[in-house]
Amino acid sequence: MEQVLFIVWRESVEALLVVGILYTWLRAAPQGKRGLAYLWGGVAAGAALAVALALVLLGISSWLSDEGQEWFQGIMSLAACALVVQMVIWMKKHGRTLKSELEGGARTSVANDNWWGLFLLVAIAVAREGSETVVFLYGTVSAGEGGGDMFKLALAGVGGFIAALLTFWLLQLGGKLITWRRFFRVTEILLLLLAGALLVGGLDRLISLDVVPAIVDPIWDTSALLSDSTGLGKILADFAGYRAMPALISVLVWVAYWILVWALLRWAGAKPAPAPSAARSAP
Template sequence: MEQVLFIVWRESVEALLVVGILYSWLRAAPEGRRGLPYLWGGVVAGLALAVALALVLLGVSSWLSDEGQEWFQAIMSLAACALVVQMIVWMKTHGRTLKSELQSGANASLADNNWWGLLILVMIAVAREGSETVVFLYGTVSAVQGADIWKLTLAGSAGFAIALLTFGLLQLGGKLITWRRFFRLTEILLLLLASALLVGGLDRLISLGVLPTLVDPVWDSSALLDDSSGLGKVLADFAGYRAYPALTSVLLWVAYWIVVWALLRRADQPRKPAPIPA
């Protein structure tokens, strides 16, 4: 349940950031206030697209056989892992210019008196965050056997409520909580969660006989830290810890962190300015 709360919280804050930037910009200019209905229309349209994706995923899953569902859930877990990494790399690359890029897009809509462009901009931004949330949640929840839908709903609602509070605190600013520190901390937690999604997907592929185990298990640390309860369960859910890991999972888990380190190091490098044409 804690994974669901965290994912909804983090993605909701990102969506609120995008909407908040555009809302503040529109409210600042008298002529911009005409675009407020289009802003909220874009929010509703983006949420509708995310809900449609969720219904498609649930529908596809219900049509599949037991083995087909195992395949589908494994693929979704791995896709969610890749999506987390892609999102963090994108934020590392564009985070510093996100506000100016959003405002330039809104400026273009204002200059052309084309508020539908603003609606599409907001719809894409909200749908992106919403679709990421849907994929993350599906990949996470599919790994939980016998998940209680009411508990999941409560966790998601709590995550959104905390996101509203977090956004308000971040908007106020301060030395303790800043946007930079918020994203830095949550990036680490998201990468850990993505590694758990990776291991969960690999476990399913191994059970399907697609991947060899090589050595199974590599070690047995259950006496020291069991992965079915207590701290071990938290580490299993948030970092992919296994008390009885297969060698294949260990090697791919290490490879994941090497790839993530290389991508983030590349994203931290300043982008070269575009060459000026002669």
């Protein structure tokens, strides 16, 4: 439930940011108002593509046997983990130039009177965010114990979207407490923690299928101190991959994941080296 609400909230804010940037630019551009219909058409097309992907994933899952579903859900959890990390790294590298890149694409479309180019730009941007949301949600639900109450999951999704609208409005006010930089910094950490939970959840399924050796199972038992099925332990299990009785392979992979994430963040955040200055000619 909490994971679904968080994912829909975070991804919806990012989609609203993309649409908001283009909408503001089109309203300010002399010929931009002609492109508003293409903007909203692109939003609808992108959302439709995301819904189509969701139906495909549900369809594939329903065709598979019980063991096949275990395989599929385990793989989707791992794919969702990889997608979360990729998205965080991409935003870390391109977040500062996102506005100029989007406006540059829109400006090119308007200059060439290519409104379908604007439509495609918006559709791809929205479909990307929507598809990420679909994969994240499927991977998150798959990594848990069953699908849960679909009504509650849908309610969490609606709540996440409403929260995203409120968050976007607050961020647009440009307050000192909530800024875009702080928003992305905090949610970046939460997303990486969630990706770690998806990784452990997918690995649990592969261990149960005897695809991945547990090596030692369990390597310790902290259930008496902090159970992973209730209270704080359940929250840590859902958002960080905590296990009271983990297999050794899960611990090793989890540690390797954070080392890799640290290295990727360092690489994405590194500023490009300045061009070497021309050597001074000898007197």
